[in-house]
Amino acid sequence: MPSGSGGRRARAREELRALFDEVAEIDWRAPAWRVGLEALATAEALSRRPLDPQRAVEAFTLALSASSGPVADTFMATHGPPAPADRAGRAALAARRAVSCARALAAQDHSAPGQRLVKVLRRGGGWLEDELLAPGPDVPLAFVDGDACWLARVRPDASPADEAALARALERGGEGLSRVERAARAPTEAVAAIALAPVSQAWARSFHRAAWSRGGGPWMGVADSPPYEVVSTCHAAVDGYAHARLCGEVLRASAGAPSPLAPDPFPGVAGIEPPHVGFASCVIDAPTPRFARALHAFGAVLDRHLGGGGARSVTFQVPIAPGQPTQAARWRRRPLYGLMALTRADGVLESPASLEARLPAFLAREASGQGLLTRTLLAITGVPAPRAVRRALLAGKRVDQWFGPARVLSGQGYLSWMRFPSGEEPGLPTFPSAIPSFSVAGRGGAGLSIAPFAGGLAVGLTTSGSLGTSARAEAFLAEWLEALPPAARGAARIA
Secondary structure, three states, X not given: OOHHHHHHHHHHHHHHHHHHHHHOOOOOOOHHHHHHHHHHXXXXXXXXXXXXXXXXXXXXXXXXHHOOOHHHEEEEEEEOOOOOOOHHHHHHHXXXXXXXXXXXXXXXXXXXXXXXXXXXXXXXXXXXXXXXXXXXXXXXXEEEEOOEEEEEEEOOOOOHHHHHHHHHHHXXXXXXXXXXXXXXXXXXXXXXXXXXXXXXXHHHOOHHHHHOEOOEEOOEEEEEEOOEEEEEEEOOOOOHHHHHHHHHHHHHHHOOOOOOOOOOOEOOOOOOOOOOEEEEEEEEEOOOOOHHHHHHHHHHHHHHHHOOOOOEOOOEEEEEOOOOOOOHHHHHOOOEEEEEOOEEEOOEEOOHHHHHHHHHHHHHHHHOOOOHHHHHHHHHHOOOOOHHHHHHXXXXXXXXXXXXXXXXXXXXXXXXXXXXXXXXXXXOOOEEEEOOOOOOXXXXXXXXXXXXXXXXXXXXXXEEHHHOOHHHHHHHHHHHHHOOOHHHHHOEEEO
């Protein structure tokens, strides 16, 4: 290797080692750590491209595309009225949601950089890739009723008569509509899947997959999952900003009068098994906690459940908008992910004030593309290797069980606090849910997502592995609320 590359490798090795030491206690004598560090430093040294936010966003997007299973699915939810119990009511609600979806998708198709909406997901070799649909006067949508699935094209400016005609066709078992061929190699040509019956909470985050063929299909789903109305997505398709805006538009437009709850939740689709997770939610009215206090409380509770009492807490991820704080559009872009751990001295975790003091430097580093997770992903995505090898490195489900660096990097949770440009906050509380960490194989994890709305903060907590029941999620959420300042605790209500 030329001397210039050798100097770059030595510098990268030193910087990466310092970043690892910041978040974990590491025995650098262990072969796995020595080999892992040397491989990352070498890959970074061989790349002459700068570490910038745009490259970092591209690397994270590629990592999400490699995680193509249900573990990459998310949902956002509001408290909606119970689903209609009669078939005519279900068909009418599905038709109303279809028009709302078509209108929102067409209007917001170009609103988030790098996240087009009028598209389908194509599945191939374990990857999910966007396939944009040709522009037209309507939006193709799928409708799921048990094992049956039909397609219809819906205009964003559909009239009440058009909506009523679609409702009649759905009530009559898809009369006049084409059926989805689930065995087809091509993706189902539908942007969203809309349910005609309630779905279980296990299926709520993956409902869009109910309309998939073997080749893929919709990236978005709309359904009732009592006590919520949900909009599901695949994380590879859109991130929190676009998801929250769609959720607010679609579910606000579809809300109707309460009616008796239907007794038959969606039975699922053969061959697709969403992971077992827990979910709990709450609303925090004013006064809301500061980001640093919410972050410290989450790290402390996560470590209480999953930590080992070392000099660092367990690691967890923190999504961060890329670029400079003065860039107004940064909230609309896909985030980068910082990796954090609380420090511990004499058996006591650092104070909220200590974390708050070091947080600005951490956020600035991560937003600029200089953080540990970002540099690791840039090194992996820059490796000149076959796609199958790169996918195994990015999304191997078992790697973190035997490879120490992967365990540290994946973490055991995340805290996401969404931000919206002024005037774009959802009008309703929308509770976000995503599977904790990029890899949950065999371990517990917790992901806390916070979404501002017009009246305060909507908080959704998702738990997996050893914490993966709703009862454990509710207990974790209660502990987090208890760790907040008294004023914020007093403004919280379970939702």
